[in-house]
Each structure stands twice: as C-alpha cells, then as structure tokens.
Amino acid sequence: MDEIKKQTNFEINQVISQPYKYGFKTEIEREIFPVGINENIIRLISEKKKEPQFLLEYRLKAYKKWIQMKTPEWANLDINSINYQDITYYSVPKKKEKLNSLSEVDPEILKTFEKLGISLDEQKKLSNVAIDAVFDSVSIATTFKEKLGKSGVIFCSISEAVEEYPELVKKFLGSVVSAGDNFFASLNSAVFSDGSFCYVPKNVICPLELSTYFRINDKDAGQFERTLIIAEKNSTVNYLEGCTAPQYSQNQLHAAIVELIAFENAKIKYSTVQNWYSGDEKGIGGIYNFVTKRGLCIGQNSNISWTQVETGSSITWKYPSCILLGNGSSGEFYSVALTNYYQQADTGTKMIHLGKQTKSKIISKGISCGSSKNAYRGLVKIGSNAAYSRNFSQCDSFLLGSSSTASTYPYLDIWHSTAIVEHEATVSKISEEQLFYLLQRGINTEQAISLMISGFCKDVFTMLPMEFASEADKLLALKLEGTVG
C-alpha cells in the first residue's frame, strides 16, 4: 500500500514538475549603471530619463523613507536576506536616442518577444490587443498607439508619459500607493525605471484590450516598474500583464507598483498572468516578486476587478487591493496561485470599504505542490461610514503531494453594524478514487490532474478576458504537463 501511495505521489510529482520554457536569455548590448543604491544612482536614473524636477524630488523623498525602513517579516515566507547594494538598478538595451518604428528595435529583443509568443509586429499580432513590451528597465515598444489615440485613450510607457503628459503623471503618481507606503513600494518609488501608463478619458470605452509584457533579462538587474491606469467618469478599460524571466541560479528582485484610479461609474479590469522564473527543483534561483498593487474606487459606483494567475516566482508577496471610497463602488479579486518545489506564495487582497453600500468579492484558489508554501492573506475592512456594505470571500486550497502546505489568513475589521461579511474556506486533495475514475475512462494521470486543477480554478479563469483565458489554462497545463504517458 505504501509502495502504491509512493508511486502515485511520484507520478503526480512528475506531472507537476515541468521545466521552465521561458528560461532562455538574450545576448544584447546593454547600458548598465554600477551596482548598488544611493542618492547618486537615483539622480543618475532621473537625469538619464530627463525627468522633471518633481519626479526627482519624489524619488529622493521615497529613498529617504526607504533607508529608514525594514523588510517586512509578517508574511508566511522565508526570504534570504537581500543585499540591496548588489543589485543593478538600471539596465537598458543600447539603442538610438528615439525609436521611430519597430525596425529600429534591436532584432534580438524582437526575437525574444516572438519566442515568448508576443509579436510586436502589428500585422501579425492579436488584432484587438495593444501591447507595451518592457525589457529589463525600459519599455521597448507600444503597439496600436495611433488606433487608441483616435478614441482619446493614452497608452504608452511611463517614461513617455512623464515627457508628454507630465501634469497627469504629477497629479496621479503616488496618489494610491504613496512613496512611504511600504518597504518595497518605497524602493520602487525611488528607483523605478519604466512601466506602462494608461489614461482613458470621460465616457470612453477603451476599444482594445491593453496589455504589458514584462521581461527581466539581465542577471543582476532588478526590475522596478510602475503601472498607472486612470479611468475617468463612465469609462471602461481592460488590462492584462504577463511576465517571464530567464533561468539564473541567483535570485532576482522584482518590486513593482500598480496604481489604478476609477472615477464615477468607471470600470477597470486588471488581469495578471505571472510566470516569472520560479527557481529549480531544489529551490535555487528564481524571482523575488514583491509587488504592491492597489486600486482606488474614488467615484460613485465605480468598479475595480483584479484577476491574477500566479504560477511563477520563487517568492510571491502581493496583495492587489481595492479602496472603495465612492458610495456604491465595488471591488473584486479573483486569484489562482500555483506553487511547486520550494516556491513560496503569500498572496491575497485587501478590501477597504469606506463608502456606503460598497461591495467586494474575493475568490482565491491556491494549489500547492512539492515542498511549496502557499498562503492566502486577506483583509476585509468595513469602515465606520460604510453603511450597508458587504463582502463575500471564498478561499479554496488544493494540495498535490504530501509535503506542501496551504494556509489561509483572513482578517476582518468591521466598524459598521449593517455590514454583511461572509467567508468560506475549503481544502481539498485529489483522491485516489477520482484519479482512478478518470484513468478508467482512458484519461492519463497527467491529463487527469490538469483537468481537475482546471476545474478547481474555473471560477477564476472565467473572469479572465477571453483572449487570455485559454492562455492561462495552457500555462497551468504547461506547469502541470508531465513526462508520464
């Protein structure tokens, strides 16, 4: 019996232990700054990017806060200490001063994105998705800018936004996640190099899905990008980000900030498919993914919805949150987090209800394999003015194999008696009988597991934009795809 159990476990392990397919690196000429962080490096970044004074001041303010802060230790994570003086904070491919067309982009970089399945050539790519491609510290190209421009939507790299729309950047940057918000957010605020910017004007429904693809290539470089999305009154925008990185034996740091602002009746749907390199089967290498994502529903009846599929990274520390300030506003968080080998994820959300009759919904699905740790951590706060607000949370965990762990840490902070808050949690495993049933119908172990996992995640996958739902399913299948059969 034990033998058999072992064998089943072994098969499951084979199935869930797939090599990382995006682990290649690209050889290109780079311009890099010396390693380490200090005021000079920050001034250098700002100067290099020809930034206005306000931004330099913002960075320096953040840096001053950061040096007084400590790495947060409350998460259910074992983090090797990070030497912030060993990291390169600025690494960009060498290029001409200003790119006018794709033909001027280093063909190696274009090839890299092609290999990742992201075509930046507008002729070849998905016709209804505009993409901003970020390679190490800079944005390489943004597609469909003109088409978007016709409807008044601004979609460009944040560096470009600083140059062309400094007023918008000045007004909104740091308005949701302040320069002193937390350790990693402050670090990002001090050294961020690029990212995406999106502005959707009043009454505009963005005609395309917007997407940013992040690629870390450089071995010693951290990636510190910022995304800022503003949806004005009655506007709607759907946004997706994807991430991959080469396979290195040392850990790389990714500390990003995403800020969303939704005005009256505006809707922002933000989806992430995160597949950073997760380290090898012994837990060596991989990305430290420490991200602060927060949305502010400032207007009445506004809506912000986060969907994330987290499969990569050695360590994931992120809590995409919603501040529901406008009366009747609503926030949603749909998450699938898959961890394998020695991956660790501590992820969840914060729903801060401040306005009246605000609503939030949390659906979290955690899948733990190998010796990994997978935790859901979520806060639901109903403020003292948030009359008749409600929240529903459902946190399901799925354990594959016997050495992984799943934890759920729900925090409730309720200050109004009319609040309705519900929380449900389950933990499940694939039973031998389920597996046997599927095998008896001619479905092999690998497919059986991936079928059950995708069934487990269905509630979240259906929330992804159509174009990406099948991609996420494929990504999960890829992670689960095995060598058996």
Next chain:
Amino acid sequence: MNNILLSVDKLNAKIQNTEILKNFSLEIGENEIHVIMGPNGSGKSTFSKILAGHPSYEIISGQISFDNKDLFDLSPENRSHAGIFLAFQYPVEIAGVTNFDFLRIAYNEKQKYEKKEELDPLEFMEITQGFLKKLKMKPEFLNRNLNEGFSGGEKKRNEILQMLLLNPKLVILDEIDSGLDIDALKIICEGIVKNLSTKASLVVITHYPRILTYLKPTHIHIMMDGKIIKTGNQELIDILETKGYEAFNQ
C-alpha cells in the same frame, strides 16, 4: 464456445494484508452475459477493480489475459483503451469539470489510441445527442459538473452514456441496479443491450435477480470467499431465492 475474450486463471490478490481473491478463475467469451452473485464481502467488487487496474490491490499470483493481451502489461488507461469498461457502483464527483469536457476528452483519448481523428466540440455534440436520446437524458445534463449533484439514477445513466461513447469490448456493471427505480433500470438495460457491439460481453455484479429480467444472462456464477464456487443458469437463481447463499455453503 465463442472466442475467448477474458481469461482469469488462479488469481490471488490482496489489499493491504487481507487476501480477497483466492484462486479465482473465470473465462468469458465474446457476446456473453455473465452474472456474478455473492454475499457481501465475497470479493465481487474487488474483482472488477482489479480488472480495471485499481492501484490499491496487489496481485499475489495468477494471470489474466484480455483480448489475447496480458492484462498486467497494461496501465489502467490502456486497459480502458483496449476495451475494458467499468460502470462504477459509486461514480465520483469532480468539481468544476463539466460532463461535456470530461466525455469529450475521454472519447478523444480513445480516438487517439486507435489512431483516429479527434472530434471538435461540435462534431462530438452531434454523436452525443443520439446517445442522450436513447438514454432519455436531457442535453442540459452535459453542462453540469461531472456527477456533481447528480441523483443516483442520473449517475448510473451517465455511466452508461460513457459506455456507449467508448464502445468497449467488456463491460463490468458493478451493482448498476442499486438505487435505481424500475423504469430507470429498464431504460439503462435496454440502452446497454441494444447498443453494445455484437461481440461485446457483459459482467453483471448484482445482489438482485430483478436485473436479470432485462439482461438475459448466458452464465450465472455464485461467488463466495474470493472464488467462484458454482456456475450454471437460471436454476441457480431459483435456489438462491428460496434457500439463500447457505444452499451453496458446503
């Protein structure tokens, strides 16, 4: 005698440390209906699970050949592809997986195994429609999660739907009649008899002779303490009905 489809020779098998099958032998030809009856714990369900390759059972000795292949050389999924179908007594529920997706994957795996073309959802829908009608099942049935919230009768019908789609050579019905009303039992039995390929054979594991009015058995076996102790025809049922298993217990 018809061509031999399944031959079980002196099979001994155990689970954990309990020996369940003891010198179990059975031969089944093409186009035959075998009924195995026996008291609880006699090893009927164990036998069906071993045929299908359940990992919890350990074979101590003996041989099984199926369709001229050594069954122990085949993985559970390949036994399915080779034509063994087990209709489960308790079909399991699988959350989030629609019946339709499950059925199509199972069907296409068999197609792949036989080097035939896989069907896209529309093509698959077409062939499934016909079977649904035969089993008096509504198409909505396909959109529900596999066995989740199905009534006892619905689960059993769904087993037979799978059987029809996979067109097996040997069908083992493990107490298909438990928890079914007479009308449902009749529909299911007709679905089986009228649609199985002409060479296919049935093994019917049951406690109740009632099912035998719908499935006309060619062989009736009485199983006790891990082996078949008596084989015959209708007259065995008559003895059972009047005297119980005691009658065979000498």
